[in-house]
Amino acid sequence: MSQRRPRIGVVTFPGSLDDRDALRAVAFMGGKGVALWHGERDLRGVDAVILPGGFSYGDYLRCGAIARFAPVMDEVRAFAGAGGPVVGICNGFQILCEAGLLPGALIRNRQLRFVCRWVHVRVETSLSPLSAGLVAGDVLRVPVKHGEGQFVASAGDLDLIERDGLVVFRYCAQDGGVGEADVPNGATNAIAGLRNELGNVVGLMPHPEHAVDPDVGATGGQSMFASLLFTALARASAA
Amino acid sequence: MSEPELHLRLGLSDEELELIRSTLRRDPNPTELAMYAAMWSEHCSYKSSKVHLRTLPTEGPRVLVGPGQDAGAIDVGDGLAAVFKMESHSHPSAVEPYQGAATGVGGIIRDVISMGARPVALLDPLRFGPLDEERNRWLFGGVVAGIGGYGNCIGVPTVGGEVKFAEPHSANPTVNVMCVGLAPADRLLSSATEVHEGSVLVLFGAATGRDGIGGVSVLASRPLEDETQESRPSVQIGDPFAGKLLIEAALELVERGLLEGLQDLGGAGLTCAASESAARAGMGAEVGLDSVSLREPALEAFEILTSESQERMLAIVDPSRLDEVRATCARWGLGSAVVGRLVSGGDLRVTMGGTTVAEVPARSLAEDAPAYTRPVAAPREPDDPLADDPTFAAVTAEPLDALVALMSSPNIASKRWIWEQYDSLVQGQTVAGPGADAALVRIEGTLRALALTSDGTGRFGILDPYLGAAHAVAEAARNVACTGATPLAITNCLNFGNPERPEVMWQFVESIRGLADACRAFETPVTGGNVSFYNEAGESAIWPTTMVGVVGLLEDYRLAVGHEFGTGSWVYALGETFPELGGSAFAEVVLGVVAGRPPALDMDRERRLHRLLVELAGADLIQSAHDCAEGGLAVALTECAIAGGTGFAVGLVGDQPPHIGLFSESASRVVVSVAPERAVALEDTAAAFGVPIARLGETGGPRIVLDGLLEITVDEIAAVYEGAIPALLGGGARPGRC
Numbered sequence: 001m002s003q004r005r006p007r008i009g010v011v012t013f014p015g016s017l018d019d020r021d022a023l024r025a026v027a028f029m030g031g032k033g034v035a036l037w038h039g040e041r042d043l044r045g046v047d048a049v050i051l052p053g054g055f056s057y058g059d060y061l062r063c064g065a066i067a068r069f070a071p072v073m074d075e076v077r078a079f080a081g082a083g084g085p086v087v088g089i090c091n092g093f094q095i096l097c098e099a100g101l102l103p104g105a106l107i108r109n110r111q112l113r114f115v116c117r118w119v120h121v122r123v124e125t126s127l128s129p130l131s132a133g134l135v136a137g138d139v140l141r142v143p144v145k146h147g148e149g150q151f152v153a154s155a156g157d158l159d160l161i162e163r164d165g166l167v168v169f170r171y172c173a174q175d176g177g178v179g180e181a182d183v184p185n186g187a188t189n190a191i192a193g194l195r196n197e198l199g200n201v202v203g204l205m206p207h208p209e210h211a212v213d214p215d216v217g218a219t220g221g222q223s224m225f226a227s228l229l230f231t232a233l234a235r236a237s238a239a
Numbered sequence: 240m241s242e243p244e245l246h247l248r249l250g251l252s253d254e255e256l257e258l259i260r261s262t263l264r265r266d267p268n269p270t271e272l273a274m275y276a277a278m279w280s281e282h283c284s285y286k287s288s289k290v291h292l293r294t295l296p297t298e299g300p301r302v303l304v305g306p307g308q309d310a311g312a313i314d315v316g317d318g319l320a321a322v323f324k325m326e327s328h329s330h331p332s333a334v335e336p337y338q339g340a341a342t343g344v345g346g347i348i349r350d351v352i353s354m355g356a357r358p359v360a361l362l363d364p365l366r367f368g369p370l371d372e373e374r375n376r377w378l379f380g381g382v383v384a385g386i387g388g389y390g391n392c393i394g395v396p397t398v399g400g401e402v403k404f405a406e407p408h409s410a411n412p413t414v415n416v417m418c419v420g421l422a423p424a425d426r427l428l429s430s431a432t433e434v435h436e437g438s439v440l441v442l443f444g445a446a447t448g449r450d451g452i453g454g455v456s457v458l459a460s461r462p463l464e465d466e467t468q469e470s471r472p473s474v475q476i477g478d479p480f481a482g483k484l485l486i487e488a489a490l491e492l493v494e495r496g497l498l499e500g501l502q503d504l505g506g507a508g509l510t511c512a513a514s515e516s517a518a519r520a521g522m523g524a525e526v527g528l529d530s531v532s533l534r535e536p537a538l539e540a541f542e543i544l545t546s547e548s549q550e551r552m553l554a555i556v557d558p559s560r561l562d563e564v565r566a567t568c569a570r571w572g573l574g575s576a577v578v579g580r581l582v583s584g585g586d587l588r589v590t591m592g593g594t595t596v597a598e599v600p601a602r603s604l605a606e607d608a609p610a611y612t613r614p615v616a617a618p619r620e621p622d623d624p625l626a627d628d629p630t631f632a633a634v635t636a637e638p639l640d641a642l643v644a645l646m647s648s649p650n651i652a653s654k655r656w657i658w659e660q661y662d663s664l665v666q667g668q669t670v671a672g673p674g675a676d677a678a679l680v681r682i683e684g685t686l687r688a689l690a691l692t693s694d695g696t697g698r699f700g701i702l703d704p705y706l707g708a709a710h711a712v713a714e715a716a717r718n719v720a721c722t723g724a725t726p727l728a729i730t731n732c733l734n735f736g737n738p739e740r741p742e743v744m745w746q747f748v749e750s751i752r753g754l755a756d757a758c759r760a761f762e763t764p765v766t767g768g769n770v771s772f773y774n775e776a777g778e779s780a781i782w783p784t785t786m787v788g789v790v791g792l793l794e795d796y797r798l799a800v801g802h803e804f805g806t807g808s809w810v811y812a813l814g815e816t817f818p819e820l821g822g823s824a825f826a827e828v829v830l831g832v833v834a835g836r837p838p839a840l841d842m843d844r845e846r847r848l849h850r851l852l853v854e855l856a857g858a859d860l861i862q863s864a865h866d867c868a869e870g871g872l873a874v875a876l877t878e879c880a881i882a883g884g885t886g887f888a889v890g891l892v893g894d895q896p897p898h899i900g901l902f903s904e905s906a907s908r909v910v911v912s913v914a915p916e917r918a919v920a921l922e923d924t925a926a927a928f929g930v931p932i933a934r935l936g937e938t939g940g941p942r943i944v945l946d947g948l949l950e951i952t953v954d955e956i957a958a959v960y961e962g963a964i965p966a967l968l969g970g971g972a973r974p975g976r977c
Binding site (some may be wrong): 020 | 384391393571572660663664667668795
C-alpha cells in the first residue's frame with residue numbers, strides 16, 4: 001500500500017493570524033495543508049485539524065469565546081469526539097478551552113503585558129498528537145507570543161489534570177528544570193500544553209509552527225509536527 | 240468677547256480664505272470650509288515643507304514609485320516591489336498614548352495596502368521624555384502597549400525600531416511608525432492605474448462616526464496647549480480586528496484584479512480620499528453622503544466628510560466588477576457601499592438629502608494648497624565654537640564606571656522590555672528581528688531578504704541639524720550594510736516644532752539639506768515620507784528629529800552577518816577614531832552636557848565602508864559586524880559580547896587619551912570579528928576598499944577586558960544592560976490590553 005501525505009486542516013477564523021504559517025509548517029514537514037473556513041461545516045476529509053493562533057473575532061470578549069460558536073466548530077467537536085487529532089495553538093488553545101474540549105482557561109499574563117520570546121518546554125507525555133514521537137523529559141525550543149497565556153484551572157480540575165497526566169508540555173530551563181523564572185506568563189504548574197483524557201486533543205500556548213524552519217530560528221517545532229503527521233497518517237491508514 | 244470667525248477656528252488663515260474665495264468665485268459654505276481646512280492643513284498639504292522637500296533626491300534605477308503616493312516602491316528583484324512609508328502619530332499619542340499609537344499602526348498599514356502590497360514588517364522609532372517622570376512613563380507604557388495592541392492583532396511582525404529619551408520630548412513624545420510591504424511590481428496600484436469616467440467609488444470597512452473630526456487640522460497642525468485634554472474627541476479609536484479583515488479583503492480584491500484604484504481613509508477622511516482619487520485621474524467626482532454607513536444617526540455633512548474613523552478604505556471599481564467587490568467584502572464580514580462615481584470635469588460635488596452640500600474643484604483641495612517659504616533664522620554662532628566642546632573637557636571618571644553608566648543609560652540600555660511586547664515572528668520570515676543592527680525579513684520563495692532599520696537624530700540634531708540628519712542616514716545605512724545588505728532607498732519622518740518660528744524653520748531646512756546630501760552620496764533616494772510640525776508646547780519644541788527608515792536588500796540571507804561575538808575570533812575595527820566627543824553619549828551621561836560639535840561625516844569614506852561590508856558578507860569572510868556609534872568603541876564591543884555571551888580581550892590603538900579611544904563617536908566605524916585564518920583576507924579586502932583597519936584583540940572567555948583600562952564579566956555588564964529600563968519603570972508603566 002502506498003502511503004499518501006497526511007492531510008492537515010488549518011481553520012481560518014476572522015482574525016486568525018498564524019493560519020498561513022501553520023499551513024507552511026505542515027508543508028515544510030512533508031504534509032498536505034488544507035485551508036478550512038470558519039463559516040463552513042466541512043472539514044474536507046482531513047486527517048487532523050489545527051486551530052491556529054491569532055485574535056479570532058478580535059478577542060474583544062474572552063479569547064476564543066466567540067470562535068467556539070463558529071459553524072466549523074460543530075464539525076471539529078464531532079471530529080474530536082470520534083478520536084480525530086485536534087491541535088490548538090495559542091488562540092486555538094484558548095478556543096479549545098472555551099469549547100470545553102480541554103479543561104481550564106487562559107487568562108491575562110501575570111505581568112499584564114504581551115510577551116514574544118523564545119522559551120524551552122519539557123515533554124511530559126507521549127500521549128498526544130504533538131508528542132507521539134517524543135519521550136517524557138525531551139526539551140524543545142519554541143517561541144511564545146501572547147497576552148493571555150496564563151493557564152489556570154479550578155483546584156478540582158488541576159488535581160485531575162496532574163493525576164491523569166494531561167500536561168503535555170511544561171515551560172522549563174534549557175536543562176529541563178522547572179522554575180518560576182522560566183514561565184513567561186505565570187501559568188499554573190508551568191503548564192504550556194495540555195491534552196484531553198482520550199489523548200487526541202491537545203492545546204498549547206507556544207507556536208511550534210514558528211519553529212520548524214532552521215533559517216528563521218530554532219527547530220523545536222519539527223518533532224511536534226512530525227508527531228502530528230505520524231498520528232494523522234496512522235489514523236488515516238487505520239480507517 | 241466675540242468668537243473668532245469660522246475659518247480661523249478651523250485653522251485657516253485670512254489669506255487662505257481669500258484664496259478659496261478666488262478659486263470658487265464666491266464665499267465657501269461651512270461644509271466646504273471644513274473640507275478646505277482639512278485638506279489645506281499642514282498635515283495634509285505639506286504647505287510649509289513642500290518647497291524644501293522638492294530638493295530631496297527621489298530618483299534611482301530601482302525606484303518604481305516615488306513621493307506623492309500613499310507609499311513609495313522599489314524594485315527588489317524577481318518581479319517584486321518593496322512598498323514602504325514612515326509616518327508620524329505623535330500628536331494623538333500625546334493626548335491618548337494607547338489609541339494614538341495604535342491608530343498610527345493601522346494608518347501606515349493602510350497606506351501600504353492601498354498600493355496593493357501585503358504588509359510584511361513594521362518598525363517603530365520613538366522619542367520620549369526621561370522615564371523618571373511619571374507622565375513620561377504613562378506615555379511610554381501607553382504607546383508601547385498601543386503599538387503591540389494593534390500590531391500584534393493584525394499579523395504583521397514588528398521587527399525593529401528605536402527608542403530614545405530626552406527632556407525636550409516630554410510634552411510631545413515622537414511616535415513614528417514605518418511599514419514595509421511586498422507586491423508583484425506589475426500589480427502596484429499607483430496613479431498610473433487605469434481609471435475612467437463612470438467608475439464607482441466604494442467605501443468599505445468600518446462605519447463612519449464622529450471620532451477624529453479635526454484630527455489633522457486641530458491636533459496635528461497646531462502646538463499643544465493646556466486644553467490638550469479637550470482635544471480627546473479628535474483622537475481616533477482603533478479596531479485592529481476590523482483592520483485585519485480590511486487587510487485580507489483589500490488584498491483579495493487586488494489579487495483578483497477587481498480594483499482600478501484604492502485609497503486609504505486617513506487624515507481628512509472621505510474628503511481626502513475622494514478629492515485625491517478624482518484629482519489624480521484628472522476628473523471630478525460625485526459623492527452622495529446618504530449612502531455612507533454611519534455609526535450614529537444625524538451626522539452633519541462636514542462630519543461625514545472629515546471624520547477620521549479608522550479601518551475604512553475607498554475603492555475605485557468598474558461598475559461591471561461591483562458585485563464581486565461587494566461579495567468579497569461581505570465574505571470578510573465588512574460593510575461596503577457605493578458612495579459616488581468619477582465624472583468628467585474637475586468638480587467634486589457632494590450631495591446629501593437631495594441637495595448639493597459642497598461643490599469645489601477636486602484639484603483645488605488635493606493639490607492647490609498654498610506653499611509657504613517660511614522665514615528662516617539661524618542661531619547666533621558662539622564666539623568660540625569649541626569653548627564648550629566636551630572633547631576638550633577634563634575627565635576624571637574611571638573607564639569602568641563610565642562604561643557601566645553608559646550601558647545602563649536608557650538610550651543605550653537594552654530595549655528588550657519594549658520589543659518583547661511585539662510579535663516579531665508572525666508570517667514566519669523573520670531571519671533577524673529586534674535587537675539586530677537591521678532586521679532581516681526573508682522574501683518568501685527566494686534567497687533574498689529585506690534589511691530594514693530606522694534611525695533618527697537626537698543630540699546631534701539639536702547641536703547641528705545638518706550633521707544630525709546626515710548622520711541619521713549614514714548610521715541607518717551602515718546598520719543595513721553590517722548585515723551584508725545593500726542599502727537601496729529611504730523613507731523618512733521629519734519631526735519638528737512650530738514652522739512659523741524662524742529658528743524651527745532653520746532647523747528644518749538644515750535637516751533637509753543634510754538628508755539630501757547624505758542620500759545623494761549613498762545613492763539611497765527618498766521615496767516618500769511624512770512631515771510632523773507643531774511638536775511643541777509653549778515655547779518648548781522637541782529636538783529636531785529626522786527619522787530615517789532604510790530598506791536594503793540582502794542577496795542571500797544564508798550569508799547574513801549578525802553582531803554576536805563567538806569564541807576564538809580576532810576583533811578588528813574598521814574606520815578611524817578621532818577625538819570627537821561633541822554630542823556624544825559619554826558627554827551626556829558622564830559629563831552631564833549636551834554640547835559641542837557632532838562628529839564630522841566624510842560621505843565618501845562612509846560609502847566605501849558600506850561597500851566593504853557588503854563584500855565581506857558576500858564572500859563569507861567575517862563572523863560578526865556591529866555598528867560603532869552611540870557610546871563609541873567600548874559600547875559597541877560590549878554589545879557584541881553580551882549578544883554572543885562571550886567576552887573579549889582587546890587593546891586600544893593609537894595614543895589618544897583612554898576616554899577618547901573608548902567613547903569617541905567618530906562616524907564610519909564598525910567592529911568586526913573574523914576567524915584567524917581569514918584575517919589576512921579581511922585586511923587585504925579592507926585595504927582594497929580604502930577602509931582603515933586595525934586589529935584590536937580577540938574574543939573568548941567570560942570577561943570583557945580592555946587592556947589596562949577596564950575589566951568586568953559579561954554576565955555582570957549584561958545584567959546592567961538588561962536591567963536598566965525595567966528598573967526605571969518599576970511597576971510604573973501602564974499596561975495595555977493584549
